[in-house]
Amino acid sequence: MVLRYFSLTIFMSILLVGCQLSSDFTEDLNQPNYSQDSLSVQVPQAPDALTAQWRGDTLIVYWTDRSATETYFEIRLQEDTGSWQNSVFAKQNAEVFEFTTTKYQPFVNLKIRAANSYGESSWQFLTVSENGDDPKDPNTDTIKDTGSNTNTDSANNNGTNTNTETNTQTGIEKTIPSTLISPVVGSEISSDIISLHFVDSGTMWLDIGTSLGGDDLLSTSISGDHYSFAGLPTSGNVYIRLWTYLGMTWEYNDYGFVITMSEPSKTDNENSENIVNSDKPAFETIAGKNNYHTLNYSGNEGLQLYTGRDDGVGIDLVVVAEGYTKAQLGQFVRDAQNFIDEAFDFYPLDQHMPAWNIHFLSLPSNQSGADNESQQGVLVDTRFGANFWCGNTERLLCVKTSTVLSTVAEYVPQYDEILVMVNSQKYGGAGYGVGIATVSLADAVVNLIRHEMGHSFAHLADEYTYGKTAPPSKEPTAANVTLEAEPSNLKWKHWLDNPSDVVLNQGDGVGLFEGGVYVAQGVYRPKKNTIMRAFGQPFGEVNAEAWALSVYEHVDPILSTVPSSGDVSVAVGSSTWFALESLYSAEEMIVHWSVNGALVDSSTEDPFYWLFQPESAGVYLISVVVQDDSGTIRRDLDTTARQTIQWYVEVN
Numbered sequence: 001m002v003l004r005y006f007s008l009t010i011f012m013s014i015l016l017v018g019c020q021l022s023s024d025f026t027e028d029l030n031q032p033n034y035s036q037d038s039l040s041v042q043v044p045q046a047p048d049a050l051t052a053q054w055r056g057d058t059l060i061v062y063w064t065d066r067s068a069t070e071t072y073f074e075i076r077l078q079e080d081t082g083s084w085q086n087s088v089f090a091k092q093n094a095e096v097f098e099f100t101t102t103k104y105q106p107f108v109n110l111k112i113r114a115a116n117s118y119g120e121s122s123w124q125f126l127t128v129s130e131n132g133d134d135p136k137d138p139n140t141d142t143i144k145d146t147g148s149n150t151n152t153d154s155a156n157n158n159g160t161n162t163n164t165e166t167n168t169q170t171g172i173e174k175t176i177p178s179t180l181i182s183p184v185v186g187s188e189i190s191s192d193i194i195s196l197h198f199v200d201s202g203t204m205w206l207d208i209g210t211s212l213g214g215d216d217l218l219s220t221s222i223s224g225d226h227y228s229f230a231g232l233p234t235s236g237n238v239y240i241r242l243w244t245y246l247g248m249t250w251e252y253n254d255y256g257f258v259i260t261m262s263e264p265s266k267t268d269n270e271n272s273e274n275i276v277n278s279d280k281p282a283f284e285t286i287a288g289k290n291n292y293h294t295l296n297y298s299g300n301e302g303l304q305l306y307t308g309r310d311d312g313v314g315i316d317l318v319v320v321a322e323g324y325t326k327a328q329l330g331q332f333v334r335d336a337q338n339f340i341d342e343a344f345d346f347y348p349l350d351q352h353m354p355a356w357n358i359h360f361l362s363l364p365s366n367q368s369g370a371d372n373e374s375q376q377g378v379l380v381d382t383r384f385g386a387n388f389w390c391g392n393t394e395r396l397l398c399v400k401t402s403t404v405l406s407t408v409a410e411y412v413p414q415y416d417e418i419l420v421m422v423n424s425q426k427y428g429g430a431g432y433g434v435g436i437a438t439v440s441l442a443d444a445v446v447n448l449i450r451h452e453m454g455h456s457f458a459h460l461a462d463e464y465t466y467g468k469t470a471p472p473s474k475e476p477t478a479a480n481v482t483l484e485a486e487p488s489n490l491k492w493k494h495w496l497d498n499p500s501d502v503v504l505n506q507g508d509g510v511g512l513f514e515g516g517v518y519v520a521q522g523v524y525r526p527k528k529n530t531i532m533r534a535f536g537q538p539f540g541e542v543n544a545e546a547w548a549l550s551v552y553e554h555v556d557p558i559l560s561t562v563p564s565s566g567d568v569s570v571a572v573g574s575s576t577w578f579a580l581e582s583l584y585s586a587e588e589m590i591v592h593w594s595v596n597g598a599l600v601d602s603s604t605e606d607p608f609y610w611l612f613q614p615e616s617a618g619v620y621l622i623s624v625v626v627q628d629d630s631g632t633i634r635r636d637l638d639t640t641a642r643q644t645i646q647w648y649v650e651v652n
Contacts, residue, residue, distance in 0.1 A: 044071040044114035046121035052110065052128045058221065059128065061097045063112060071114045072637040073097070078109040096203055096245060098221050115637070178204060178244040180255050188260045193619045194232060195650065198242060200225040205243035205250070212239050212254060226567075228619035228648055235259055280609065281562040281579040287608065288585025290353050295337060299330035301362055303411045306337065308357030312414035314583075315554045318359045320408060322399065322438075323382045323423035326364035335441065336360045336421060343449040348544035351630050352551045354583045359412055370397065370424045370440070383407075386422045386438065390430070397428035397438045404436060416554055417457055419449065431455025447535035454532055454539070458547040463525045463533035467518035479546040480532060481516040482524050492526045492542045494635040510541050541634075548632040552640040557583050557626050561645055568649045572617055578647065580608040580624065590629045596621050614651040622647045 044067035052061045065071060075088050075097055088097070108128045114121040181197045183189070196206075206222045207215035208229055217238070218229055232238055240255040285291075292307045308314055319340065321332040340358060344350060367380040371387035383403075390398035399420050408415050420438040422428075427442035429452050437452035439445055454460040461478035475483050482491055487499035495510040496502060502511050508528060516525040516533075525533070530540035539547065562579040570576050582589065591607035593600050600610070612622065628641035636642065 044121050046124050047073060047112055047114055048124075050112060050124050050126045052108075052126060054128075058098050058219075059108060059110075061110060061112070061126075063095055063124075065095050065114070067114055073112055074115050075110060075112045178242055179253055180240065180242060183257065185255050186257065188258050189232060189238065190260050193228060193617075193650070194238065194240075194257070195226065195228045195619065195648075196240065196242075197226045203245035205245070207241040207243070209239050209241075210236060212256070213241060214239060215241075226648065228621070228650065232259055280577050283560070283579070283581040285354075285559060285581050285583065287582040288354060288588065295333055295360070297330045297333050299327065299362075301326070301329065301364060304333065304360045304362070306340070306358045306360055308354075310357065310359075313555065313559060314355050314357045315417065315551065316357045316359065316412055316415045317417040317419060318361055318408050318412050318415050319419045319421055320361045320384070320404065321363055321365075321423070322384045322386050322420050323365050323367075323369050323380070324362075325366070325368055328368065328423065329362040329364060332362055332421070332423070333360055335423075339421070339441075339445050339449060342446045343453075346450060346539075348539055348547050348630075348632050349450070351588070351632055352548060352584070355551050355555050359415075361408065361411055363407070365423075368423055370422050370426070373424050373426050384420060386420070386424075388424075388426060388428050395428040397422060397430050397440055399436075399438055401432065401436060417453065419453070444535055447531065450531050450539075451535065454543065454547070458543065458550050460532050460543050460546055461517050463516045463527075463530060465515035465518065465520040469519065471519050471522035472517060476517060476523075480525055480530075480540075480542050483522065485512070485524060487512055490524075490526075495526065495541050495545075544632050545634060548628070548630065549636065549640050552628065555583070556643045557589060557628070557641075558643050558645065559583060563647060566647055568647050570612070570614065570649060570651055572614055572651055574614070576612045576649075578610045578612055578622060578624070580626065580645070582608050582626070588628070588630050590625075590627045592625045594623045594625075597623075612649070614649075617651050620649045620651065622649055 046066070047063040048066050049064040050062070052059055054060075059077075061075065063073070065073075109125065110128065111123045111125045113123045178199050181199065183194070183196075194208075198204075200223075202223075204222045206218065206220055206227060207213070208218040209216045210233065217232070236259055238257050238259055240257070241252050242255070243250050243252045290307050291309065293305050295304055295306060308316075319336045321329060321336075324332045337360075344353060344356070363383055365380075365382040367382060369380045370382060371379045371385070372389040373380070376389055384407075385400040385403070387398055388394060388396070390396040399422075404418060404420060408418055416435060418436045420436065422438060422440045424440045425442055426440055427444060429437065429439040429448045431437045431452040431454070435456050437449070437456045439448040439452060442448070455462075459478055461476055461481045463480060471483060479491065484490055485504075487493065487496060487502035490496070490499070490512065492510060493499055504512050505514060505528075510526050513525050513528050514521060514523070516523040526542040527540040529537045530543055531537050532539075532543060558580050560581040562577060568576075578593075580591075586607050589607075593607075593610045595612075610622075610624070612620075614620065623644060623646045626643045626645075628636075633641050
C-alpha cells in the first residue's frame with residue numbers, strides 16, 4: 001500500500017461515461033483535462049549491443065535496452081540445427097539473461113526482441129560460438145570473462161585475491177563492489193557445508209573449487225546476500241570466486257579457506273530461527289473466504305469496515321457518501337452495502353474478492369443530491385461539490401477531487417480506490433485515472449460501479465464509438481483498445497487460438513472488432529460487446545485479465561509464512577511445518593514446493609502446508625512458488641500473479 005500526499009493543485013486524467021472532454025476544456029481540480037495521447041506509449045525499440053558468453057553450461061546473454069517505457073524482452077534459443085525453443089521472458093527493463101538449463105553447444109543461435117502490452121520490436125539475431133563471439137561478424141569484440149585482469153594481491157591457500165579489471169571495449173578501470181562478509185577469510189571450515197554472506201550487488205556468479213579460480217565443486221548464478229553449499233571435501237583447501245556483473249563486464253574477488261572436520265557445523269546467522277519441532281500452524285485468514293463485519297445502520301458519522309482487514313494489506317476501497325444529509329447516513333450504509341454486494345457478485349470481480357478491504361465512509365452534506373440535477377444552474381450544498389453537466393456533458397458527474405482525496409486520506413491513509421456514491425436518481429458517473437470513480441443511484445448503478453471501476457482500477461478504455469471524429473494519434477495504453485489491425489500483432493493475441501483465422505468484426509469470442517474510444521473507425525477492440533461498451537454485458541476475457549493483473553499488482557496472494565524468517569536452523573530427525581497464509585483457496589492457485597531445486601510432493605491435503613523431515617545434516621534451500629490458477633490470466637510478462645518464497649535451512 002502507498003500513502004498519498006497532496007498539494008493544492010492536482011491535475012489528473014478522467015475516463016468518461018459516454019463522452020470525451022474537449023482539448024480546450026479548463027484544466028482545474030473539478031474539470032480535469034483528458035488527453036488520450038498523453039497516456040500513450042510507443043511500440044518498444046529493438047534491443048541493441050547484443051552479445052553472449054558461456055560460463056560452464058550456462059549461456060549469459062547481454063543487450064542494451066533502448067526503450068524509455070516499461071519493456072520486457074522475449075528470447076528464443078536454437079541449439080545446433082534444431083528448432084527454436086519456446087520463448088522465455090526477461091524481467092522488466094533487464095539487460096542480462098541466463099539460460100541455466102541449456103547444455104553447452106559449440107554454436108547456438110539466439111534471437112531477442114523488446115515487448116510490452118502494446119506490441120513488439122523486430123527480432124535481433126546472434127550466433128554464439130565457443131568463445132562467445134559471433135563468427136559471422138569479424139568486428140565482434142565480446143568480453144570473455146572480463147577482459148584483461150590486473151591482480152593487485154596474490155592468493156595463497158587461505159588468503160584473498162582482489163582484482164581490478166579493464167574492460168577491453170572501454171578501457172575504463174573499475175573496482176570490484178561485491179565482497180564476502182562471512183566466513184572470515186582464511187578461517188577453518190569444520191563441515192561439508194559453507195554458508196556465505198556477501199554484499200548484494202545485483203547480478204552475481206559464484207564459483208567454488210579446490211584450486212584457485214576453479215569451479216569443480218560449483219558454478220552457478222546467485223542473487224541476494226547469502227548462499228549455502230553442501231558437499232565440500234573432508235580436508236584440504238577450498239576457493240571461492242565471487243563474480244559481479246557491472247555494465248558489460250564481470251569482476252571478481254577470490255577467497256581461500258582451510259577445511260577441517262573436527263567440529264560439527266554451526267550456522268553463521270545469529271538471527272536464525274531455531275526450530276526443533278512444531279505443530280501444524282494455524283492462521284487467522286481462511287483461504288478463499290471473505291471476512292465480513294457487522295455494520296451499524298444508525299446513521300453515525302465516520303468510517304466502518306465492511307469486509308476484509310484494516311492493516312493496509314490488500315486492496316482498500318473506500319465508498320464515500322456524497323449528497324446524503326445526516327438523517328440519510330443510515331440509508332447510505334444500506335445503499336453502499338446492497339450495491340457493492342451486487343456489483344462484486346460478477347466475473348471477474350468475484351474471483352479475487354478476498355483481496356478487497358471495503359470501507360464505508362459516512363460523511364453528511366448540508367443538502368441532498370447534486371448540482372444541476374433537476375436542471376442546469378440549480379445548485380445544492382454538498383460536501384464534495386458533486387455536479388452533473390461536467391464539461392457540458394449531462395451525465396458526466398464530477399466532484400472536487402482534491403477535497404475527496406484529502407478527506408479519505410484522513411480516515412484511510414492506505415486507500416487504493418475511492419468510489420463516491422452520489423445521492424441522486426439521475427443517471428451519471430465518471431472514472432478518474434488515479435483511482436476515483438463516481439456513481440449516482442440511477443437504475444444502472446450496479447453497472448456503473450463495474451464500468452467506472454473498470455476505468456479507475458483496471459485502466460480500461462471505453463469501447464463505444466460515439467463522441468469523437470478521429471482516433472487517437474498514438475497507441476492507447478489500455479489493454480482493450482488498439483490502433484493495430486493485424487491479428488498477429490494484437491496486444492491480446494495470446495487470447496487468439498489462431499490469429500490467421502481472425503476475420504474483422506466476425507465471431508462471438510476474442511477477435512478483432514472495429515470501433516472504440518469514441519470513434520467508429522481506425523480503433524479496434526477485442527470483443528463484439530463488453531461492459532466497457534454497453535451495460536449488462538460481461539467483462540470479456542481481455543478486460544477480465546486486466547482486472548485480475550491489477551489485483552495482483554496491489555497485493556500478493558500469500559500474507560504470511562511459517563517460519564517467518566528466511567533463515568532457519570533445525571535438528572536431524574525433527575519435523576518442521578512450512579506453511580502459507582493464503583488469501584485464496586487451493587483450487588484457485590498452483591502451489592509447487594521444492595528442496596534444492598527438486599520438486600517435492602506436499603504429502604498433505606492442503607498444498608499450503610509442507611512437512612520437512614530431514615534425515616541428514618546439510619544446508620537446504622526450501623522454495624515454494626504460488627501462482628494464480630483461476631484461468632483469468634493468460635499473459636503475465638512481469639510474473640505479477642506469481643509469488644516465490646524461500647527459506648535457507650541448516651540441519652545439524
